[in-house]
Amino acid sequence: QVQLVESGGGLVQAGGSLRLSCAASGRTFSNYVMGWFRQAPGKEREFVAGISRDGGRAYVVGSVKGRFTISRDNAKNTAYLQMNTLKPEDTAVYYCAARASAYVRENQGYYDYWGQGTQVTVSS
Numbered sequence: 001q002v003q004l005v006e007s008g009g010g011l012v013q014a015g016g017s018l019r020l021s022c023a024a025s026g027r028t029f030s031n032y033v034m035g036w037f038r039q040a041p042g043k044e045r046e047f048v049a050g051i052s053r054d055g056g057r058a059y060v061v062g063s064v065k066g067r068f069t070i071s072r073d074n075a076k077n078t079a080y081l082q083m084n085t086l087k088p089e090d091t092a093v094y095y096c097a098a099r100a101s102a103y104v105r106e107n108q109g110y111y112d113y114w115g116q117g118t119q120v121t122v123s124s
Helices: none
Strands: 003-007 010-013 018-025 033-039 046-051 058-060 068-073 078-083 092-099 118-123
Touching (some): 003 092, 018 092, 033 068, 033 078, 046 068, 058 068, 078 092
Antiparallel strands (some): 003 018, 033 046, 092 118
């Protein structure tokens, strides 16, 4: 079992920045690929970013490319999502997810472990 706890969400004005953290416990963090997802009100949960086990490969979706950066610190058992130039359409609950695998996937069903989510609200 892996336990994931997100933090760092909040209310920010458009153009601002936030850094989300996902702290993991329970198993060897470096065995897991990590993903960040978000779910806006009335919408499906969507993949935002993913990162390989060693942090050497990172992926972000087109809508956040150039604004969001995913990273991880295996020594701290933590993954991060740095979000810059935030827009009102980025408003959502953000979740981190993990799977013991060598591959990042965008399908939420692929991930075995999930955090409880953290709310990000971007005001215009």
